[in-house]
Amino acid sequence: MRKKPTQQRARILVDSLIDAAGEVVARDGLEALTTVRVAARAGVSVGSLYQYFDNKNTLVAALMDRVNGDLIAAVNRVAPQNIGTDPQAFARALLEAAFEVFEARQGLARELMRHWHRLDIARGLHRFEQHMLDLLRGYALAQLREHPVDPSPARAFILINSVVFTLLRYLSQPTPPLFTREQLIDELAAMAARLITAPR
Amino acid sequence: MRKKPTQQRARILVDSLIDAAGEVVARDGLEALTTVRVAARAGVSVGSLYQYFDNKNTLVAALMDRVNGDLIAAVNRVAPQNIGTDPQAFARALLEAAFEVFEARQGLARELMRHWHRLDIARGLHRFEQHMLDLLRGYALAQLREHPVDPSPARAFILINSVVFTLLRYLSQPTPPLFTREQLIDELAAMAARLITAPR
DNA sequence: CCCTATTGCGAATGTTTATTCGCATTCAAT
DNA sequence: ATTGAATGCGAATAAACATTCGCAATAGGG
Missing domain, CATH: 1.10.357 (Tetracycline Repressor; domain 2)
Structure with a gap:
């Protein structure tokens, strides 16, 4: 994790990203997991994703x-x-x-x-x-x-x-x-x- | 297979493509299997690969x-x-x-x-x-x-x-x-x- | 209220690859 | 030898994505 979230909203954001990732994987499989899609599903932007995850693999690991x-x-x-x-x-x-x-x-x-x-x-x-x-x-x-x-x-x-x-x-x-x-x-x-x- | 090889050289080509694919997969894994690389390893061009295989998956299936x-x-x-x-x-x-x-x-x-x-x-x-x-x-x-x-x-x-x-x-x-x-x-x-x- | 660190944004960038297509070469039947 | 079909070529195309970066918005301590 590039930076650890200190504020409340940031912690929520990280959680919702992991949630969204789970939803995408459950629905369409791991192949269909793209950073943009996860971010969109979580209602945030890709940039925010990379604020807290070094790369896509880190997200998958989480x-x-x-x-x-x-x-x-x-x-x-x-x-x-x-x-x-x-x-x-x-x-x-x-x-x-x-x-x-x-x-x-x-x-x-x-x-x-x-x-x-x-x-x-x-x-x-x-x-x-x-x-x-x-x-x-x-x-x-x-x-x-x-x-x-x-x-x-x-x-x-x-x-x-x-x-x-x-x-x-x-x-x-x-x-x-x-x-x-x-x-x-x-x-x-x-x-x-x-x-x-x-x-x- | 888009077209079936009738000439001898074509049949050899198809075989060597599958051979090459096997070598690439064995050496670097299925992820590293790219059409260009397989063709190169077989000593032919990508175009020839698509002459006999509809797409990459057909090659993998073969x-x-x-x-x-x-x-x-x-x-x-x-x-x-x-x-x-x-x-x-x-x-x-x-x-x-x-x-x-x-x-x-x-x-x-x-x-x-x-x-x-x-x-x-x-x-x-x-x-x-x-x-x-x-x-x-x-x-x-x-x-x-x-x-x-x-x-x-x-x-x-x-x-x-x-x-x-x-x-x-x-x-x-x-x-x-x-x-x-x-x-x-x-x-x-x-x-x-x-x-x-x-x-x- | 002010100021700075934190957070959030998303268009732009760069890379990687599958696949195509117009042209060149070779085969094999006549 | 001729010729049409089969084969072979590989630069060009296009789509998909991960990742970045310069800028905007917000929080919360002072």
Whole structure:
């Protein structure tokens, strides 16, 4: 951020720019995100955008940060309530939460995640991955006796990426899918549970 | 393709354009693929490119077709030899084959697959998905007695996407990974086997 | 009320690229 | 050898955007 907003109106402006960016991405995709359009949608001028963001990527990064925050918040909300349940139920709860965030705001999170290879987005995904690893470790610790679980980096990596990208693909299908959302979640939860409880 | 090449030299030109496109993508990524650069690398002019491709996307689609063909060929080469083995060995063989293709040509297939959401690439991925579903059905049929397997669309979808995208992510990591390639393949093969043999 | 830092503006600039088109060259059939 | 079709050329065109910059408006402390 080139300059940090000190006045109230400036802070509002920055917020509304991020909001507008989210709206544009949700409606027409990340490719359609242009600085002029974002500014217009926020009801300000391009020049003002560059007052607070070094360049377009910084804006995208800020948007990603926000969406990532939503994702982590959603997961954090359900995890504590389910830390005492068996692995499949635990996985299911997290999955439902993630699913909801991916569908919220016309699929904003989904559209952003699609572009995980972009530098400004990759950081967010990595942070989310890290957070999920921590969560998994917490669960493993809580369930040491009842449901011994292996939170090795390899398994956590596989788990997170398998789930996230399968969800992404499912939600991005243009044609009506061959199976229901329920089926997908069931199978994914079962797979996750088997993965983390499988013997070494 | 605007016009189909009838003369020998034209067919060679088309081929060398696709080759060049692959080289550019492998070296500098899909973003760096410009028509002028491809033409230059192929030793021809942009005009000639447009003689045989309607637009840039058609060229990308042609490249994707070729890479997709490689992928399917690689899988077809190992599948018959392993159709009699247990699910984990079968999965492992296919995985190794896919891994190799993803690493070949400086990661050309990987770079293309990263952009699965692009229309010109999505078709290829979908065709590959379809092919893997067929393969899985063939395996299920061959192993009816020995290793009963469920090739339901939902499971096949999860299987393919989990494996492909986890591989992609693993191979795209900038930092040295926290676990070895062997570990990854082992875990993925085990996961795949558990997924398709799990009871309904 | 005054003054200066902050904020806001948006037309203009510069770059990057896909795509075209009129002309030149080569092929291959007769 | 002739000729029409196929091929090849690459400078020119046009559209899309990110980013800048000189100027205008506003805030809020003194």
